[in-house]
Amino acid sequence: MSTPATIASNPRVGFVSLGCPKALVDSERILTQLKVEGYDIVQTYDDADVVVVNTCGFIDSAVAESLDAIGEAMAENGKVIVTGCLGKREDVIRQAHPGVLSISGPQDYASVMGAVHSALPPKHDPFIDLVPRRAMDDDIGVKLTPHHYAYLKISEGCNHRCSFCIIPSMRGDLVSRPVDDVLREAERLVRGGVRELLVISQDTSAYGVDVRYAEREWRGRAYQTRMKALCEGLSELGVWTRLHYVYPYPHVDDIIPLMAERNAEGTPKLLPYLDIPFQHASPRVLKLMKRPGAVDKTLERIQRWRAICPDITIRSTFIVGFPGETEAEFEELLDFLDEAQLDRVGAFAYSPVEGARANDLPDPVDEDVKQERLARFMQRQADISTAKLEAKVGSVQRCIVDAIDGELAIARSMADAPEIDGLVQVQDGRDAGLQPGEFVDVRIMGSDEHDLYGEVDYNA
Numbered sequence: 442m443s444t445p446a447t448i449a450s451n452p453r454v455g456f457v458s459l460g461c462p463k464a465l466v467d468s469e470r471i472l473t474q475l476k477v478e479g480y481d482i483v484q485t486y487d488d489a490d491v492v493v494v495n496t497c498g499f500i501d502s503a504v505a506e507s508l509d510a511i512g513e514a515m516a517e518n519g520k521v522i523v524t525g526c527l528g529k530r531e532d533v534i535r536q537a538h539p540g541v542l543s544i545s546g547p548q549d550y551a552s553v554m555g556a557v558h559s560a561l562p563p564k565h566d567p568f569i570d571l572v573p574r575r576a577m578d579d580d581i582g583v584k585l586t587p588h589h590y591a592y593l594k595i596s597e598g599c600n601h602r603c604s605f606c607i608i609p610s611m612r613g614d615l616v617s618r619p620v621d622d623v624l625r626e627a628e629r630l631v632r633g634g635v636r637e638l639l640v641i642s643q644d645t646s647a648y649g650v651d652v653r654y655a656e657r658e659w660r661g662r663a664y665q666t667r668m669k670a671l672c673e674g675l676s677e678l679g680v681w682t683r684l685h686y687v688y689p690y691p692h693v694d695d696i697i698p699l700m701a702e703r704n705a706e707g708t709p710k711l712l713p714y715l716d717i718p719f720q721h722a723s724p725r726v727l728k729l730m731k732r733p734g735a736v737d738k739t740l741e742r743i744q745r746w747r748a749i750c751p752d753i754t755i756r757s758t759f760i761v762g763f764p765g766e767t768e769a770e771f772e773e774l775l776d777f778l779d780e781a782q783l784d785r786v787g788a789f790a791y792s793p794v795e796g797a798r799a800n801d802l803p804d805p806v807d808e809d810v811k812q813e814r815l816a817r818f819m820q821r822q823a824d825i826s827t828a829k830l831e832a833k834v835g836s837v838q839r840c841i842v843d844a845i846d847g848e849l850a851i852a853r854s855m856a857d858a859p860e861i862d863g864l865v866q867v868q869d870g871r872d873a874g875l876q877p878g879e880f881v882d883v884r885i886m887g888s889d890e891h892d893l894y895g896e897v898d899y900n901a
């Protein structure tokens with residue numbers, strides 16, 4: 442559970458937030474609304490009058506984790522409101538936990554608030570009731586992430602139909618937020634102390650397709666509702682901007698020059714970091730996945746990106762053991778890793794998700810084979826990642842401090858997204874008086890497979 446308890450006399454809500462950063466943004470919105478209405482958010486089941494569980498329903502293990510979390514809340518508290526992705530599968534939840542008070546899907550803030558109101562009416566407070574809602578909200582709302590970075594959700598849903606994925610059936614087709622709305626939210630976050638913006642969506646490069654790239658005005662200038670224009674607007678804010686979940690469309694090439702440009706303070710206009718899930722490298726498997734399959738072109742593009750922006754970090758994810766994947770196709774994937782020399786890689790053994798079309802494909806791969814391929818894949822990439830990090834020893838990296846831990850400052854370089862990538866341990870961080878959210882130049886003295894180690898560089 443999250444955020445501390447306050448005055449005990451207000452109605453009290455416990456909150457459990459599961460799932461991806463997109464679900465985290467939903468949680469933040471609900472928590473903000475609860476606070477605006479005078480609810481206290483408490484940390485234990487015992488202190489809570491009612492518990493909200495924001496679930497994830499993407500893969501089977503996430504469904505199991507969500508059902509366990511609901512079960513625990515039912516056993517420990519008994520008054521439970523369920524929301525989030527798994528809420529789209531009400532039958533599954535009702536079968537496991539028939540006593541939950543209410544079930545709603547992702548972004549259905551109104552249903553969650555309605556359920557909270559019926560289970561636990563807000564306390565009538567003449568002061569709160571007279572103050573306009575917006576004025577009660579602090580400038581940035583409730584954030585579950587540390588104060589210095591924030592997720593910025595630019596759209597919902599997805600127009601693709603990757604055969605292993607059920608997100609479009611849960612979240613629907615792409616719906617983009619108007620660009621001025623996003624830029625204003627980013628502006629508020631930066632005013633509130635945020636130093637790193639993490640742009641998220643299901644498909645960041647499709648941003649604006651649904652609204653035909655509608656033009657809007659922000660700070661007296663016209664911006665299209667389009668990925669590149671959004672990045673240009675965000676670059677005006679002078680903080681780090683990191684893009685996640687970028688589908689490999691050709692127009693991704695257009696934003697690479699922004700990563701090589703610096704603003705007046707020397708900050709990259711866009712962090713040289715691209716989270717671009719390739720999923721596989723065999724054209725036939727990619728076709729079965731209903732993903733773009735021109736792998737030669739992908740390799741050429743990666744080379745081009747590196748020519749324009751040599752310090753670009755490329756993160757990707759892959760699925761091994763997809764139905765029908767042969768040993769030769771898996772070897773193609775390993776060859777791709779060798780050639781592409783990606784910086785950060787995540788991989789999953791294919792896991793059938795209920796409702797995904799890929800489940801109907803012939804020749805499923807045996808579980809043992811899947812696990813054996815996953816281990817080989819991870820070993821191959823571990824060697825690449827280790828060598829890539831080793832090459833940074835002796836360099837100076839601009840980092841952002843996340844926390845102070847004893848003598849150390851725990852920081853991240855531009856190559857490290859929070860929670861998914863590595864860290865930079867700054868050995869003299871406490872002596873240097875570093876604070877979370879501060880930027881610092883770090884001379885790198887050592888490395889391992891995931892992390893870097895260094896000391897503050899006072900010369901940079």
Ligand code: SF4
Nearest residue numbers: 599601603606608643
């Ligand atoms: S692009 Fe992403 S969200 Fe959209 S269908 Fe494919 S995997 Fe799912």
